[in-house]
Amino acid sequence: MSGTAMTAGAWLCLLAPLAATVLIALVGTRIPRVAAGWLSTLSTFVAFGGAVWAFLGVHSQHRIAHGCLLSTTSCTDRGELTTAWTWLQAGSFHVGLQLLVDPLSSVMMLIVSGVSALIILYSIGYMDGDDEERRYFAYMSFFVFSMLLLVEGGNLLMLLIGWGLVGLSSYLLIGFWHERPSAVAAAKKAFVMNAFGDATMALAFFVLIAHTHSLAFATDFGVHLSPAAQNLVALGLLGGAVAKSAQIPLQTWLPDAMEGPTPVSALIHAATMVTAGVYLIARAHPLFEQARTVELVAAGTGALTLLVTGLIALVQTDIKRVIAYSTMSQIGYMFLGAGMGAYASGIFHLLTHAFFKALLFMAAGLAIHAVAAEQDIRKLRGVGRLMPYTKWCFLAGALALVGIPPFSGFFSKDSIIASAAALGTWYGWVLWVCGVTGAFLTGLYTFRLWFLVFPGEPSPFVREHFHRHHGREGALTMLVPVGVLAVLATGGGWLQWSAGWHPLTDWLEPAAQTLAVAAPTNTQEYFTSAATVLAGVAGIAVAWAVYAERRLPIPAAPAWRRLLEQKFYFDALYDRLFYAPAAALAASLRREFEEPVVLQTGTDIGDTTLETGGVVRRLQTGLLRTYVLLLAAGAAVVVLAFLIAR
């Protein structure tokens, strides 16, 4: 019974958004724009319903597995794998069109469909009056479908298909305002950098197929490979995860992706798609545990990213870019957690991050929407005075982001940093210090943004451009999802407190069990919480002293400032290393090969034909009798030739 519920729920969840995409695309202009928005929203809520249904199915099976079959490691406690049909077959290699519903994917389905539903509802208000709303909603539904395919896919190939499709929908939505050249360039950049990750993933799959003839998610997946192959496959998967989740060194596309509409940034570039890398590590954890070095490299990548992007966020002036850098920093925490083996903590931070980051983006979107699409924080000063609702919602999100108890970020972030202390090695302590420093930076950049934008007297720019929407701060469709997310961001963290209760860790245990080495003791837990909260509060205090009270000057240090403003020169470096040589090669090929060889050949053929024609045309005298004479002479020659040859 529960098996059917799981399967039916999973298919419903997957296909409802696809149906909305197809329907909006097919009916086109025959339905009003608003109807397209509501259709998309409704389908995503149906998908959420399907996810709840599947979750309840897993829940009842989970109880059975925990009640009577506790000691067995049978397939049932990993959830239900349904195969629609065998899709690819080559000799002994089969790939089915499979969906996997297990504790991990059911949690991800809930997060993805729930947050998507709220954000698409918000889009109805945000995109109202845009010229191409129908296209927007078709893309959004398509994204939800792709993301659900990614988390529900029952083998690595299905996961890769979802992985590629989310990249495509991200490309389409970043470039949604296609009349802006900067949006088109950002879309291409995102696509190219993601394609790099897709390629390393595909290479990892080839190695897996060559060695095991299978792409299934088995519990022993990757265990029988040679150590070299394990490391290679794990590195390939890590490359994909790093590209999709915008971690160093493939992080440069995410800030540019803010060219898309704000709800897109909230949904794709904060709450769901960019966290797919964390899901991949949790899903492929048996393999990563075999290649433990690579897994620790993932943790180190996360730690490095959270520091670097936290520093860059300090000097950004675009409200969305500050939040984008903060997203990369928070995904760095998730990588840190998942890389150390604390999968449940990583997924838990993914969940709370989806709430508070979507909230921050959407509250920022309310402000941007009310002030003539202005995103520069120097011009937005004092907007909170005019928008109290937005202000308080943003504050809830900001406190959750910094991890101030009892807001949700406190619960999830601290358990990740505590896991670093649990590792006990020097590497673990380095990661721990990075995590705590990151918490300080989070407090600093988040409240720099807060003190610059929300409190204080409204700037002349804000006074001039501020407008209300029917007497409210925004359309109801925008205010309601922001309110719901504010509640979730405030209270969502109580779901789990590692030192007290941990239902999420228990729930995920059959799918991705936290490694014993990364499970902190209660002492480590309290000690880390105290350090992190203190660091966060210190960050807030510094931000207050510098940006609100102006007691401390902003440190000058022009060299450092330039380093941060140039984003640690990553873009410039990639430009020198990859773009400039490619462009130079193309230019030299054009000069050395295309113009002299390809173009010149064509011209030569034409010239020769013309010249020959000029000579031959003189034979055409137009005199009928000449032709006849030549004909007769030719015939005579032929006859003579025959006579002689005989």
Next chain:
Amino acid sequence: MLGPGVAWYVAVAACLFGVGALGVLVRRNPLIVLLSLELMLNGGNLALIALSRHWHNGAGQIFALAVMAVAASEVCVGLGLVVALNRRRLSLDVDTLSELRG
């Protein structure tokens, strides 16, 4: 076999063809050119029929019938051209009709 040998027939046919060809080459009046063409065709026909009889093979006679049909059509077109030229008051001289010169 009655009558002269096949060589005589072929000789007559060759004479007819030669006279016709000469006419086509040297005369400039299109009517006479058409007339000479008919002579050439009939020279060919005569050779076909004579050799057909000589080799006891009917195919040559059928060819001759086909040549007659083609000759009839050709005369229709040719005379039509002559009439058209006359209507436009153009001189009946094939050498002046050389507009297709390259």
